[in-house]
Amino acid sequence: MTLIFKKLLFNNDKKRENLIQYKENFKYLKTKHSWHLVDPSPWPLVASLGAFMTTSGGVLYMQNFYGGGHLCLTGFTIILYVMFTWWRDIVREATFEEQHTFSVQRGLRLGMILFIVSEIMFFFAFFWAFFHSSLSPTFNLGGVWPPEAIQTISTSGIPLTNTFILLSSGATVTWAHHALIVRAKKQALISLILTLILATLFTALQGMEYVDAPFNISDSVFGSCFYMATGFHGFHVFVGTCSLFVSFLRIIFNHFTATHHFGFESAAWYWHFVDVVWLFLFITVYWWGGIH
Known part of the structure; x- marks a missing residue:
């Protein structure tokens, strides 16, 4: 029984040493750079949809289709909203998060x-x-x-x-x-x-x-x-x-x-x-x- 217990302790110590060595080796794998990797954002997709709605609505409005003006106005409103929110995120990255390095x-x-x-x-x-x-x-x-x-x-x-x-x-x-x-x-x-x-x-x-x-x-x-x-x-x-x-x-x-x-x-x-x-x-x- 004592032999089994000592063997278990030895195995745990060995695993602990391997884990420590792995962490030490992993430090050398980390790459430090001064570039900002942006977080996933919905604004490019939303802005594209807004631009598509604005363009399509404008063409429909010029051709006197019903609802074309409303579609164009809705798309333009979406673009304005995305402009505000997207630039707000960039300002936050530059000021509070200090992500904008040289x-x-x-x-x-x-x-x-x-x-x-x-x-x-x-x-x-x-x-x-x-x-x-x-x-x-x-x-x-x-x-x-x-x-x-x-x-x-x-x-x-x-x-x-x-x-x-x-x-x-x-x-x-x-x-x-x-x-x-x-x-x-x-x-x-x-x-x-x-x-x-x-x-x-x-x-x-x-x-x-x-x-x-x-x-x-x-x-x-x-x-x-x-x-x-x-x-x-x-x-x-x-x-x-x-x-x-x-x-x-x-x-x-x-x-x-x-x-x-x-x-x-x-x-x-x-x-x-x-x-x-x-x-x-x-x-x-x-x-x-x-x-x-």
Whole structure:
């Protein structure tokens, strides 16, 4: 009986030693890295469904199918909800969970750069259409550009005012960025407030210009190119304004540091992109394209 008990103790000790050795060996198998492996998320699937519903509903609405407008509105609401919840999760990862290391931030910067490049190509298509029609106007346009019977918008009015407003907003957002780097929270908030005021003023003046414009989107290719290019630019101004407003709130809640503020940095990059696109629009579509 004693022999059996000693044998059992020996086997247990042997198992314990093997377990300890296994744990020691397992330590060398662990790989430590600075990348963030995101948790499973439902938002990509939900966003895809929302985009599908928005697109399908929009097509059905344009074809006068019953319920098309409601389907489009439902899909758009889903997209807005996903935008809020998905970005909320990313903010939580960056601030409270501290998952956004420098390596992760480098990847986010590359992603933002590629996104802006895709936006550049988006507007490049509109500029291509504009120059294709303006440099070689067809006979049904009267062989001239702007087309016959098109009264263009005066460049020295709202367009020139909006140019000064948007360039000034680019200066104030740069001020906010530098204030954030030197930990001047008050200056960052003041400069962002000025940026938001200028952005809102730009959008309001753009809306007034559309109301008083002497032509509409159906007035030849000139109206189509003008409203598509300036309209999508106005939409990008609205998106940039929302991004800067969210950054304003995050500065109030102390989400940013002097070295970790990519959320604001990406919004500032996007805003400078909007500035540059407007300069091209002002010079080509408004000034050069409006000369009779």
